[in-house]
Amino acid sequence: MQTLRIAYATGVTPGKWMDRFKERYPKVELQAWRQDDGEILDLLAEDRADAVFVRYRGESPKDQTRHVIPLYEELEVVCAAKDHEAEYYDESIPAEVVAGFAQLDLADYPEEVGGIGVAMEVVASGAQVLRVPQSIARLFARKDVISRFVQGGTPTQVGIAWPAAMEDTALLEEFIGIVRGRSANSSRQASVRNHEQKAKRVNDKAKFEAKLKSQAAAKRQKELAKKQARSNGGKPGKPGGSKGRKKR
Structure with missing residues (x-):
């Protein structure tokens, strides 16, 4: 069974996003927990979570090792x-x-x-x-x-972060799409893109095969016409030999 691991900072309430993900992917095990202590971003570096909802002040914690998408601001x-x-x-x-x-x-x-x-x-x-x-x-x-x-207080930002280097991001992309409000039929969802790409490959293959059949049929027709011409001793469709031959 596939698994997706999500941790979230204290006060973040990702329940609605998780429920939607479970509805779309009931066969995927979604492991989620609240991280009250320690640096939540360390979970990504230590491969203990696939994504985390992180709270931060000031500049985004995005760097070469992780992606971060800001979601909303807290007062x-x-x-x-x-x-x-x-x-x-x-x-x-x-x-x-x-x-x-x-x-x-x-x-x-x-x-x-x-x-x-x-x-x-x-x-x-x-x-x-x-x-x-x-x-x-x-x-x-x-x-x-x-x-x-x-x-005049200092607001905080909540965002979702995930590792920059991941072998398989399909499920994570689906979850992030849900967090960002994309519908199940959105063309930006990974599953929809994969379906569309698969359909395009099938369609392109069908077109290519139809083209090959058409070319083969045209080639056979041309060969039959040449054969007919040789059997008539003249041009295709002109039985009786050379044009303009005089009777004796």
């Missing part, structure tokens, strides 16, 4: 405890105001000590605030924690 929010000063802002807080709050660093909360879930507990205590992409705030939402957009 930054600040998470704080209820009754924190941040709660008095309706929807957003200026970045300079947020900078004045005691900040929590996610690097201090790796997965082995509980990760983002434990960090949110600290936020709920009122000790510090946490700045994260909106999708992460939604994923780890708590009743005792509020979130507000950061005006």
Whole structure:
């Protein structure tokens, strides 16, 4: 059975794309998991994933070893405890105001000590605030924690990345096409291109064979005409010998 391995960064929700892929390719095993810890791009370099949904700031992580297609942008929010000063802002807080709050660093909360879930507990205590992409705030939402957009904050980009060197990319191209919104009948889908190319090869072969048959038939007709001419002692279709022969 063919297998496609997909990892995704915390907060990314690729479920709808995976469901569509499974509908189109029910016989392909789709292995998918959320990567909460470590550098997700390392999975590609170590051949532990065929593609990853990566989150990044600034320049694209695309390089000679991997392709990256940007998909969408995430806004930054600040998470704080209820009754924190941040709660008095309706929807957003200026970045300079947020900078004045005691900040929590996610690097201090790796997965082995509980990760983002434990960090949110600290936020709920009122000790510090946490700045994260909106999708992460939604994923780890708590009743005792509020979130507000950061005006002038740093947005993050979510993209899909895959190795530049792969022996077989057909299934991956199908998945990427689904992520980019291509329909099952899109001419840009690998399966559709392969079908069209196969149909073209069949059609070209049929045309070539028909041409050979036509040429063979014309050749046979020409040979028959020459044979008929020789048997008549004259030109094809002119029985009786040379034209203009006088009677004696």
